[in-house]
Amino acid sequence: MRRVRAALALLRTVLVCAALLLLASCGWGGTGGDGDGHAPGAPAGVTAAAGSATSVHVMWDAVTASPSIRTYEVYRGTTKVKEVSASEHMVDVIRLRPATMYSFTVRARDTDGRLGPPSREVRARTPVAVADDHSAPTRPRTPQGRVIGSRAVQLSWGGSKDDRGVVSYDIYQGGAKIHSVGGAQTATVVTGLRPSTRYSFTVRARDAADNLSPASTAVPLTTAPGSDDGRGTAPTDFRATTHRGKDGAYYIDLSWVPPRTDGVVTEYQVQLDGQPATSLVWGGTAPRDHATYSFYTGREAGVGHRVRLRARLPDGTWGGFSAERTVTTGETTP
Template sequence: MPAVSAPADRRRPRPRAVPRRVALLCAASALAVSCGWGTAAEGGDQPPPGAPTGVTAEAGTATTVHVMWNAVAGADGYEVYRGRTKVREVSGTERMVDVTRLSPSTGYAFTVRARDADGRTGPPSGAVRATTPAAVAEDRVPPAAPSHLAARAAGGRAVQLSWTAAPDDREVVSYDIQQGGTKIHSVGGDQTAAVVTGLRPGHAYAFTVRARDAAGNVSPAGTAVRVTTPGSDDGRATAPTGLRAGSHRADGAYHIDLSWVPPVTDGVVTEYQIQLDGKPATSLVYGGEAPRERAEHSFYAGREAGVTHRVRVRAKLPDGTWGGYSAQRTVTTGED
């Protein structure tokens, strides 16, 4: 695993008349991002991202720990450290990792740092600790599925889940909470409740829970529970903005050219739906790094010139729901 390195920027111009004591303090702290001077200038008008909050760590098996954190504004990626060793890097759309290849019956401390698109890392989060359980003899029997899963909305943006503990021939070490088949949270085996946050008012969600033992065996999912958050959401806060529409001709046909600013969300948007004349026309999914400032897309619109179309765009949000539509634009093939 790669060793941790100090995120110092050797290109930083040396400040004038820095007191010797301050310079020594800066050099002595290997994990310090800066000592307060020159930070904003290095990345233009924006400072490096802040320290992640809400960091938790729960043992998943005898050799794994599940680490989670809250999203950080401006983060293009995250680095997860075990002590001083960087053990994982994930994209800015992720807020959890499973740290593997750990030792049983061992305590670990974890921190998380956010990294922006320029490669600058912010300060580390507060350290959180987790102890892996003891190793077990060969165990191929998974726990039974958790039962009596219940859910209630805790306001428009959170849901409280509870369930009955799952039986196992050894011991349940953790529970995985899934939303629509995707793991979104994990809690310790001694817990039978969890709060899921970052949801939207007035939307329906489905959750399931799986139990995991120390050997890594995972139970079947229990019966799904469905809940709708209260309130209403007109979609304006989650709609793409700045939509521009034009057309061009290539190979004897016309294509509609769109560009827009992605909505500000708790994570990076990687999927969009484009509506043409009131009907879904095409979906756009970014398999690599999704644009954060302005997205662009072109699609086939036929061979006839002078045809006017109505277009608008919406984004699939990190919570799995569709955001609001952008303002509608009209574009006529063959016109600039």
């Protein structure tokens, strides 16, 4: 009789566990979403730069996830200081202390409410406050712009003057501030725009006391149609060679200059013979001026390959492909 009761108890346990597994697989009683139970990844390309003696501008690359991202949360140390929608990937953290070092991280939350891990920590020091500074910088001079695709434009301007020094420049699209760069920078690339759309950009200078200059003259630009090849956002100076490794296998060696963007490009896609071959994701500090990568292609000599690559831009979209190069294993590439 004891054996019968034990068997019945075991059967009940098995049935309960099976029911719980069925509920979980259907997405009932759990965290919801697509059923994979995975939170979004940590934002990459996070940077921080002082905007004034009391503010810091924080930027990051858009996170691509399924389900999609709903919001980003920005933390100063362990304190959440900002929450913005998924369409934004930059914020100004204000009401800070002058001459102080701050650390920031960013986390993504998806449409199912799952909060991803924090990004790598970045730091920025606010400059010393200047007492009784009521003089704003001069207006940025002779702003210019050019369209570099259906979703990006490049802006440049002449530097402003200030009796205490310019700390940052703010870029406006219409009446909305969309970005900020350091006071030593007089050019920027704006991505995440819509194809065949007319925009108007202005620039304003800011000093350490938060005095804001008058707006520059407007730069009207119309992005290219959506069918363009994105050449303006493609990696440049792309080169490909081959070598034979110590293991006797052949490898393709790539080098390129990353596309110029305001954020940090942390991900690339390599296309081999017309098909995606591999993705590169920098987990640490991504290269800004020159990048290299090598990958395995087999053990047979005399095999020709076509190779090119493209970058995922900070707004989460793919940029244009680089020029395509042809290499042959076992041959010296000029």
